[in-house]
Structures are given as C-alpha cells and as structure tokens.
Amino acid sequence: MKESMLRTIEAIIALSATYMAAVTMVQTTLYGKLLDKVSNYFGPSLDPYLSYISIGIIFGVLFLSFTFWRKGDEIWFGRLFNLNMLMFFPAVLDFSTFNWVGLIFDLTPIPGVSGLWVFGVGLLLQVTYLSLRYTVRFRYTREELEGRGANEEDIDAVTRGQVGYVMLLVTLTIVATSIVYVSIPYITQFSADWLSTLPAPxxxxxxxxxxxxxxxxxxxxxxxxx
The missing domain is CATH 1.20.5 (Single alpha-helices involved in coiled-coils or other helix-helix interfaces)
Structure with missing residues (x-):
C-alpha cells in the first residue's frame, strides 16, 4: 500500500468522524439553547439565518479537521480527537442522568438523536482515534525502512500487512463494544436484582x-x- 493511499484513508476517516460529531452536536439540547440565546441577543432578524449558522459551523470544523490531517502527526491527531469529543459532549449530556449544565441555566434535555445514534458516533470517534494513531506509526515505519534502503515493494507489503492488522483490531473493538452496549441493560437488571437481596448493597x-x-x-x- 502506497503512502498516498494511507494518507487518503486518514483523510476519509478524519473528515467522516468530524462530520458525524458536528451533525450530532447541532441536534443537541445544549446547542439549541445556545443558539436561542444568540437569536435573542441579535433579535428576530437573525432567525431566518440560524440554519446557515449551523451549516457554517459544520464547514468550519471540517476545515479544522482537514488542517489537523494535513499536519499528520500524533499531536495534531490528538487535537482532532479533542475537537470531535468536544462536539460530541452535548449529545452525551442529553442522555446523562445528572444534568450539571442545568445548574447554570434552565436546560431540559430533549435529544434530537437516538441513544443508538450517540453510541454509534461515540464508537466511531474512538475507532477513528485508534486508527489514526496506528497509521501515523505506519508512516514512521515506512520512513525508517526507506532510510535502511528497503525495496519500495517490500515497504508497501509491510504497510499493507499493518493496515490489515488495524482493520482486524478495529473490527474486534467494534464487536466487543457493541456486545457490551447491548448487554448493559441485562447486566444492570441482574445486578439490581442481586444487590436488592443484600442488607447494605x-x-x-x-x-x-x-x-x-x-x-x-x-x-x-x-x-x-x-
């Protein structure tokens, strides 16, 4: 696998994760509340353009994601992950049992997306960070092999094998996490029933x-x- 293909895969993964995080964010209660405050501050004349603000934010964070990808090292991919998680946080807050933002201002969670959607996007963000961390190391390995005078075909073969390993790792991560997600309600019910029989659970x-x-x-x- 050529390095250009590896970089293309990184770009697709990075931009997809950022897009999903941004689309999720603009459907959250906290984002809607902040948008309402902006609308109240500038007056009704801004209302027809609120949807364009959301679109502008999505394009803005996609540009940031593209910039971070261009940097192409672990530090900038870490910042990409932080950006995505920052946008993802309001969605988690919508399903949180303790709404601490409500202590600051009135906020009744009204999720615009389902719990399954939030789980899927969260899993995507984790898989994205895991994949990008590995692809950075793959590029370092390529540079090291090139410095040792390795054949281009051999280097591509090594990269291809490494990518296959990451795909397997990502698949296992998705399957294991999904099993835990599906099992949690049953585990919770079983634990609650068992703990209720104890004198001081x-x-x-x-x-x-x-x-x-x-x-x-x-x-x-x-x-x-x-």
Missing part, C-alpha cells in the same frame, strides 16, 4: 470499588518499580 459496592482501586494502584506502582 451500597456499602458492599463501595467496598468493592475501593478494593479494586487500591489493587489497581498497587499493581501500577509495582509495575513502575520493575
């Missing part, structure tokens, strides 16, 4: 969480010593 859960955090911390500290 909140204390037991708290104890298990504390033990788990402590065990994880001890494992981390010991691994750092090694």
């Amino acid at each position: 909140h204390m037991l859960v708290g104890l298990l969480v504390v033990v788990l955090i402590a065990a994880t911390l001890i494992y981390y500290l010991r691994s750092q010593e090694d």
Whole structure:
C-alpha cells in the first residue's frame, strides 16, 4: 500500500468522524439553547439565518479537521480527537442522568438523536482515534525502512500487512463494544436484582470499588518499580 493511499484513508476517516460529531452536536439540547440565546441577543432578524449558522459551523470544523490531517502527526491527531469529543459532549449530556449544565441555566434535555445514534458516533470517534494513531506509526515505519534502503515493494507489503492488522483490531473493538452496549441493560437488571437481596448493597459496592482501586494502584506502582 502506497503512502498516498494511507494518507487518503486518514483523510476519509478524519473528515467522516468530524462530520458525524458536528451533525450530532447541532441536534443537541445544549446547542439549541445556545443558539436561542444568540437569536435573542441579535433579535428576530437573525432567525431566518440560524440554519446557515449551523451549516457554517459544520464547514468550519471540517476545515479544522482537514488542517489537523494535513499536519499528520500524533499531536495534531490528538487535537482532532479533542475537537470531535468536544462536539460530541452535548449529545452525551442529553442522555446523562445528572444534568450539571442545568445548574447554570434552565436546560431540559430533549435529544434530537437516538441513544443508538450517540453510541454509534461515540464508537466511531474512538475507532477513528485508534486508527489514526496506528497509521501515523505506519508512516514512521515506512520512513525508517526507506532510510535502511528497503525495496519500495517490500515497504508497501509491510504497510499493507499493518493496515490489515488495524482493520482486524478495529473490527474486534467494534464487536466487543457493541456486545457490551447491548448487554448493559441485562447486566444492570441482574445486578439490581442481586444487590436488592443484600442488607447494605451500597456499602458492599463501595467496598468493592475501593478494593479494586487500591489493587489497581498497587499493581501500577509495582509495575513502575520493575
């Protein structure tokens, strides 16, 4: 696989993720609330142009995404991920059980998209970041092999194998995450039924969480010593 093809794949992935995050954002309650405040500030004369504002924002973030892609390193792909997650956050807020933004101003969540849509976009953003991190390393590998005088065909073959590995990894990630998403309601119901039979379920859960955090911390500290 040629490097130009690798860069094209990166561009498609980056722009697709940003577009989906932006389209999701403009359908959220928080975005609608902010747009209403802008409309109230400038008056009714702005109302006919509100849809154009949303379109302009989408094109603006797509331009930013394209700029980040042009930079083409891990730092800028990390910034791309942060941008996408920032736009995605209001959608998560619409389905949150604790609406902390409502503490600042009146905000009753009225999701414009379904929970499945939000899950799909969130999964897309995670897969995008995972894929782009790997493709950057693939390009570094190509440069290293070229520096060692490797044959162009051999370099392309190595890249092709690496891309195949990432596709497998991404597929497994999507499948595993989807299984967890589908299973959560059943796990929650089972856990609730089981915990309801205990005399102090909140204390037991708290104890298990504390033990788990402590065990994880001890494992981390010991691994750092090694």
